[in-house]
Amino acid sequence: MQHYDDSILRRSIDEPEHTDASMTAHLQGCATCHARHEEILANARIGERAFSGSLPAVDSARAYANLQTRPASAKRPAAWYPGLAGLAAAAVLVCALVFTPLGGFAAQMLTIFEPHQFVPLAMSATDSEQMRLMPSLKAFGTLRHSPQRALQDRERPVSLAHAAAVTGLTPRGFSIAPRGIPARTQTYLTESSSVAFTFSAAKARAYELRYHRNLPPMPPGLNGSTIRVTFPSAIVRAYGNIPKSAKDLRAHGLDNMVILVESHMPSVISTGASLKTLANYLFAMPNLPADVAAQLHAITDPSRTLPIPLQIDKQTASPVQVDGVEGLALGDQTGLGAGVLWQKGSVIYAVVGSLKKSEAIALADSLR
Amino acid sequence: MVAVSIAPSSSSLEALFAEQYPRLVAIAYRVLGDRADAEDVAQEAFVQFVRTGRQPEPSAPGWLSVAAAHRALNLIRSRKRRIARELAEFRLHRPLLREAQAAMDPLALLDRAQLQIVVRAALLRLRPRDAELLALRYGGSSYRELAQALGIDTHQIGTRLARAERALKKEIEHATLR
Incomplete structure (x- = not known):
């Protein structure tokens, strides 16, 4: 048969x-x-x-509009991670904005703006490699940092009341527990710091002669101009598997952990040149990738918009309504987690961690 | 933000997007269980489609479906540690079943969240092409669409699907009964 x-x-x-x-x-x-x-x-x-259950309704028209505003990039990035890897880098970048100014050009660009809104700045691995070849700020000026606490002080937890008193912030907290995250919390405090940069045409000329590189001509009024950026104190609360040190954080990223950052806005003061003049000068620097420059030039209000560098094909970013305002939801394709960044009133908030994007948004929405 | 220059013609891509985007989200959602993740995956599949210079032609839906399934499965693979933690927690609190009941339906008494944990953990242990087939089939693809997407004869779909479901049952039992 x-x-x-x-x-x-x-x-x-x-x-x-x-x-x-x-x-x-x-x-x-x-x-x-x-x-x-x-x-x-x-x-x-x-x-x-x-595989049962109803499927979510989707808005294809909105999704297509989002697709059209993604930046163009010809190359597929190689499997390469910046020093702190993927979303951990984006999270630390947000924290670094309030902890201390970084030495890299990306952070130098960030300090030019007084953020009230955020846009993703899509960069491929090739873009990041190329940007490492850009001249540092010291090539065309002098950088001075305000005195800062020693690293070990920065890592010591404090009480929330003390952090509130120092920052002048009224800390808010999650009204729901981060799912799957151990119920341990520690609060850290950063103190206010500032960085001042004075442009020097003489230094730019000396750099060009020494390294045989051409820098863009320094615009009139920029030579001798000083930009001072003041980073206010920030409250950083860590939930879950809290790393013992910054080195531990760099080694393990945000595994089984959620971070909530609250900070007043950085302030930017210029003795002469306008932000537009500064931006145009810096965006003309050699080795700034064309697609990154195009995205920066497309920012309609550079004095109020903070670009968040993201590695394309590893991270995603999308506008999202959160806490009653528009923010930026950050996702990661490498399993590190997700985050949300938004500004409410005069306070910047960030929630990042080993979460799904929807969980980060839910936590952000639960702040009271 | 810089507007992307989309090739080929925007109208043909837009029509393809309108037709296929909900399907891609469905495929990704069956794997990921999260709407935001599923929409990210579906959009990334289209970005990949455009970047590789593909055309909105008859093979496009199949290519996009497979791309979405792969991306969704790669995403859960990248979350292996988190899924392992969730499964460990599930095993501490899972509802107790009699052995005979468990043999009949290992998913009995699980709520939606528990079901998703178990299914994602099971998908991680499947052979990639079994996981891919299940994502496509339960994302709504017909036998004809599966055959076209996978480049095989329609007659082979039933055999492969039966094998994939047998493997899925075994991995679900592994997740729920250990």
Whole structure:
């Protein structure tokens, strides 16, 4: 006797209209095929149950509009991570904005703006490599930092009341528990710091001669101009597997941890040149990738918009309504987690951690 | 932000997007169980489609479906540690079933969140092409669409699906009964 193969038996479950009378009779009379059919049917039901549930409604028109505003990039990035890797870098970048100015050009660009809104700045791994070749600020000016606490002080936890008193902030907290995150919390405080940069045409000329590189001509009024950026104190609360040190954080990223950052806005003061003049000068620097420069030039209000560098094909960013305002939801394709960044009143907030984007948004929305 | 220059013609891509985007979200959602993640994956699949210079032609829906399934599965693979933690927690609090009941339906008494934990953990242990087939089938692809997407004969779909579901049951039992 010939038996039905698995292909026909399985398809007969999904498309019973193709089951003819002879097959039905055979299944009733053949113990082998009947048993096989029952087993396949049982497994199919488990599959249906496993993948059951209603599907979310989607707004295809809005999604297409989002697709059209993604920056163009010709190259597929290589598997390369910046020093702190993926979303941990974005999270630390946000924290670094309030902890201390970084030495890299990306942070130098960030300090030019007084953020009231955030946009993603998509960068490929190739872009990041290219930007490492850009001249540092010291090539065309002098950088001075305000005195800062020693590293070990920065890592010592404090009470929330003390942090509130120092920062002048009224700390808010999650009204829901971060799912799957151990119920441990520690509060850290950063003190206010500032950095001043004075442009020097003489230094730029000396750099050009020494390194045989051409810098853009320094615009009139920029030579001798000083920009001072003041970073206010920030409250950083860590929930879950809290790293013992900044080195520990860099080694393990945000595994099983959520961070909530609250800070007043940085302030930017210029003794002469306008922000537009500064931005145009810096965006003309050699080795700034064309697609990154194009994104920066497309920012309509550079005095109020903070670009958040993201590595394309590893991280995603999308506008999102959170805490009653528009923010930026950050996602990660490498399993590190997600985050949300927004500004409410005069306070910047960030929630980042080993979360799904929807969980980060829910936590942000739960702040009271 | 800089507007991307989309090739080929925007109208044909837009039509393809309108037609296929909900399907791609469905495929990704069955794997990820999260709407925001699923929409990210679906959009990334289209970005990849445009970047590789593909055209909105008859093979496009199949290519996009497979791309979405791959991206969704890669995303859960990247979250292996988190999924392992969730499964460990689930095993501490799972509802107790009699052995016979568990053999009949290992997913009995699980709520939606528990179901998703178990299914994601099971998908991680499947052979990639079994996981891919299940994502596509339960994301709504017909046998004809599966055959076209995977480049195989329609007659082979039933055999592969039966095998994938058998493997899925085994991995679900592994997740729920250990």
